[in-house]
Amino acid sequence: MNDRPTRALLEDVAREAGVSTASVSRVLNGAPHVSDRLKKKVEDAVSRLGYVPDGSARALASRRIGAIGLLVPTLDNPIFGTMANSLERRLKEHDCRLLLATYRYDLEDELQALRTLVQHGVDGVVLIGHEHLADAYHLLHQRQLPFLTSWQTHDQAEAPCIGFDNRDAARQLASHLIDLGHRRLAIVTAPYEHNDRARARFEGYCDAIAVAGCPAPDVEVVEYGVAEGADACARLLEMPSPPTALLCGNDTLAFGALLEAQRRGLDLPRELSITGFDDLPQAAYMSPSLTTVSVPASAIGVHAADALMTWIRHRERPSDLHLDASIRLRGSTAPPLAGRGQ
Amino acid sequence: MNDRPTRALLEDVAREAGVSTASVSRVLNGAPHVSDRLKKKVEDAVSRLGYVPDGSARALASRRIGAIGLLVPTLDNPIFGTMANSLERRLKEHDCRLLLATYRYDLEDELQALRTLVQHGVDGVVLIGHEHLADAYHLLHQRQLPFLTSWQTHDQAEAPCIGFDNRDAARQLASHLIDLGHRRLAIVTAPYEHNDRARARFEGYCDAIAVAGCPAPDVEVVEYGVAEGADACARLLEMPSPPTALLCGNDTLAFGALLEAQRRGLDLPRELSITGFDDLPQAAYMSPSLTTVSVPASAIGVHAADALMTWIRHRERPSDLHLDASIRLRGSTAPPLAGRGQ
DNA sequence: GTGCGCCATGTAAGCGCTTACAATTATAGC
DNA sequence: GCTATAATTGTAAGCGCTTACATGGCGCAC
Known part of the structure; x- marks a missing residue:
């Protein structure tokens, strides 16, 4: 409980609990076929040692980093903030983090950003729109990374799409x-x-x-x-x-x-x-x-999170989702003045 | 390059270039004392193989993930979107990524989010405001993680602050x-x-x-x-x-x-x-x-990025930065009607 | 000509986890 | 009671990089 000079490792937990490292890992990851007794022993040891798993090591060994990448043109437009916000909240419920990058409507820049996200090992990617450099699609497919296009419906088969017309x-x-x-x-x-x-x-x-x-x-x-x-x-x-x-x-x-x-x-x-x-x-x-x-900016975020997590966890590619955008008639439109507009 | 069934590893680059893995790593990371000849051999091999380093492995071995965490109350308020946007852009110039989390003004939730960011191994953290749970500060200090508070100036010594009054x-x-x-x-x-x-x-x-x-x-x-x-x-x-x-x-x-x-x-x-x-x-x-x-939302983002990168790379804690917020007198304020307001 | 020091490079030991596979024990069928 | 099968748990080999340490050359002062 006092500041340890060196944090506890999974190995320490295993020793403390009197079990193998594999068992500790299994308990931590909720693997099937784990007895309640083992589970309890490990959980006790974990809390006794204040053990916190190391994300990098876990990422390297499991090939999942527990984060997805979002590429938006900019967050200066609040509409993307709304989407990012709902996406992040929903991902959190799936115990997944959000890695965010912006590209100012510059597709070269987007590709660059995508490269670094992929390099970081994101488990999936959400793109805005379906117009991206061929290299971007190429990279995503080559890595077989689950990814979604969003915001604008389309009928390409490149990737599932969550958007509206x-x-x-x-x-x-x-x-x-x-x-x-x-x-x-x-x-x-x-x-x-x-x-x-x-x-x-x-x-x-x-x-x-x-x-x-x-x-x-x-x-x-x-x-x-x-x-x-x-x-x-x-x-x-x-x-x-x-x-x-x-x-x-x-x-x-x-x-x-x-x-x-x-x-x-x-x-x-x-x-x-x-x-x-x-x-x-x-x-x-x-x-x-x-x-x-x-x-439907918020809805896009929520559904994108769900779809991507399904894809990542169950290896089943989600289908397209067509959301509705409805027009809001308000005070800034009215019939033109007679005699004008011809 | 055609699609390789298995991507090239650093080891492959070393073999291709006829040098050791250590040398490849040195060239890739711009280490000192590397001859131009070695450098060229490695670079050629890298491009010939289309090698891309693995972020997770690099993170594990070097204890740096190349990303910092940003905790904002929400992105629904565009002012935080503006800040996140400028922070991300500036970080990119430092070759660093942004891991984003929101907490809806709930400090328990913030601590939870901070924990997962730390667990993921972020190299630094940016917080909004200086009021956070004691456990949050404790965690940050225990891990000796560079972090900044922002948005509101204060005189705590917990962490450097970039904000305004x-x-x-x-x-x-x-x-x-x-x-x-x-x-x-x-x-x-x-x-x-x-x-x-x-x-x-x-x-x-x-x-x-x-x-x-x-x-x-x-x-x-x-x-x-x-x-x-x-x-x-x-x-x-x-x-x-x-x-x-x-x-x-x-x-x-x-x-x-x-x-x-x-x-x-x-x-x-x-x-x-x-x-x-x-x-x-x-x-x-x-x-x-x-x-x-x-x-100064944008300025906060830019300066936070610079300050944090300095701290991370050169191990020197940045000093507080006091930015200006200026009032904008516009049309929604005027003298009260005579006779009212008493 | 020898010894010292510095530069450039190689060797190999991890970083802290996950997971395939092996081993062990429990359950069940006959 | 004995074997086939399933449920648990352990063993240990990586995951792909970084870096401490070792090594071999080379220039230079003496």
């Missing part, structure tokens, strides 16, 4: 605006070349616009950020025939757009409808409150 | 309101028994109120959350003599309060001043924009 949700959002009478829509999106979620949303917006026969939308491509959203909004409003509705790639961009529109004295939503995507907690509390899409 | 910032915020003429202030805070940041803020508010000789503030203690902030605001406004200004423990509570006040038709900020704490990105974009305190 960004494109369809985006389509619904745009349709809603069109139903309200908007014809001149504009889109503010993040670069979507290497971002399947952004691309799916963009395409969903375009789908609805094309089906309705509206004129091709003006498009602003900017990085995610409030200031970027504001700037994009400013540019769109200064065009010869400005839009009556703005479809933003996420809530952050929409916040910026909303701010900029108000700064210019526009009467929202009468003079400009704005939509976001993600439904961050404060979206409902903007004024006007933001029409957006509620994405 | 929540109390002083809170005091400034309250003083600002008092200077504007408010006399009846109220406080909405999270439970602060085991949360030194919340407590410091609360005390800062009380300090200023007491010094100014204002009547004792009504206090609502609620969990962090928008809905909770709204409820607290509602209760305070229904009191016999409602406050003219509301000091909230963080921005999330303030968002809720702001919303509730508007829902009740109050003309903000004339009829009620509201302040937050954290300066989340959207604080500036509420309407009215939120007066709050900008906290």
